[in-house]
Amino acid sequence: MEQLGEILNPHFLLRNALYAxxxxxxxxPQVGIFFVLRRMILLGIALPQVSNAGIAFAFLMxxxxxxxxxxxxxxxxxxxxxxxxFTFIAIFTLATLERKQKGFAENRIGFTYALAGAASILFxxxxxxxxxxxxxxxxGEIISIPDIYVxxxxxxxxxxxxxxxxxxxxxxxxxxxxDMATTLGKNVILWDTLLYLIIGIIISFGVMTVGPLVIFGxxxxxxxxxxxxxxxxxxxxxxSSIIGIFASFIGFYISYRFDLPTGPTDVALLCVIFVMLxxxxxxxxxxx
Numbered sequence: 001m002e003q004l005g006e007i008l009n010p011h012f013l014l015r016n017a018l019y020a021x022x023x024x025x026x027x028x029p030q031v032g033i034f035f036v037l038r039r040m041i042l043l044g045i046a047l048p049q050v051s052n053a054g055i056a057f058a059f060l061m062x063x064x065x066x067x068x069x070x071x072x073x074x075x076x077x078x079x080x081x082x083x084x085x086f087t088f089i090a091i092f093t094l095a096t097l098e099r100k101q102k103g104f105a106e107n108r109i110g111f112t113y114a115l116a117g118a119a120s121i122l123f124x125x126x127x128x129x130x131x132x133x134x135x136x137x138x139x140g141e142i143i144s145i146p147d148i149y150v151x152x153x154x155x156x157x158x159x160x161x162x163x164x165x166x167x168x169x170x171x172x173x174x175x176x177x178x179d180m181a182t183t184l185g186k187n188v189i190l191w192d193t194l195l196y197l198i199i200g201i202i203i204s205f206g207v208m209t210v211g212p213l214v215i216f217g218x219x220x221x222x223x224x225x226x227x228x229x230x231x232x233x234x235x236x237x238x239x240s241s242i243i244g245i246f247a248s249f250i251g252f253y254i255s256y257r258f259d260l261p262t263g264p265t266d267v268a269l270l271c272v273i274f275v276m277l278x279x280x281x282x283x284x285x286x287x288x
Contacts, residue, residue, distance in 0.1 A: 025248030048212035056123035058082025217267035
C-alpha cells in the first residue's frame with residue numbers, strides 16, 4: 001500500500017510514465033476496436049513494426065547528412081517524421097490493395113511485417129553513431145518521458161479521442177457494414193481515409209512514446225477481450241477502454257512494486273486478463 005500511495009501522489013517522480021500509460025490505455029483500445037470489427041488484427045501487428053522502420057530510417061538519414069532538421073533539433077521531431085511517413089505510406093498502400101481485392105490480405109500484411117522488421121534491423125545496423133539512441137527509442141523508454149511529451153500526447157490523443165466519440169456512428173458504420181453505409185449516403189472513402197489517418201497518428205506517436213510492443217498490446221488485446229464478454233457496440237467500446245486503463249494502472253503498480261519494466265508488464269497483464277476472460281466464458285458455457 002505504501003507504493004500505491006506514492007504512485008497516487010501528484011508529485012510522484014514517475015508520474016509522466018503513469019499518465020502516458022493511462023492515455024494509451026484509454027485511447028488505443030478505441031482505435032483497436034476498428035481492427036477487430038474489420039477483422040484486420042494482423043494489421044495491428046504490422047503497422048507498429050512499420051513505424052519502427054520509419055524511426056530507424058529517419059535516424060540513419062540524419063546521421064548520413066540527409067535530413068530536413070538541423071542536428072540541434074529534437075530527435076523526437078525527426079523520429080516522428082519518419083514514423084508518420086512510413087506508417088501512412090504502408091496503411092494507404094494496404095488499404096488501396098484491400099479495396100481493389102488484390103491477392104490475400106494476410107499475405108500482404110505478413111509481407112509488410114517481415115519487410116519492416118528486417119528493414120528496422122538493417123537501418124539500425126547501418127547507423128554508425130546512433131544505434132544506442134535508436135534502440136532506446138524503439139524499446140520505448142516509458143519511464144523517462146519529459147513533461148512536454150506528455151502534454152503533446154494529451155493534446156493529440158485527447159483530440160483524437162473526442163473526434164472518435166463525436167463521429168463514432170459514422171466510423172462504426174463504414175467499418176461494420178459498408179453496403180449499409182453507402183445506402184445511407186455516407187461518404188465511405190472520406191470516413192475510411194479519416195480513420196486511417198487517425199490510426200497512423202496513434203501508432204506513429206505511440207510507438208515513439210511507449211514502444212511498438214505496448215502499442216500493439218493496447219490496440220488489440222483490450223478489444224479482443226471485451227468482445228468476448230459484451231454484446232452491442234456501446235458496451236464493447238466502454239469495456240475495451242476500462243480494460244486498457246485497468247491494465248495500465250495495475251501494470252504500472254506491479255512494475256514499480258517489483259522493479260520490472262513497465263511496458264512488458266502491462267502487456268503481460270493484458271494477456272492474463274484475456275486468458276482469464278476466455279476461461280470464464282468457457283466455464284459459463286459448460287454450466288449451461
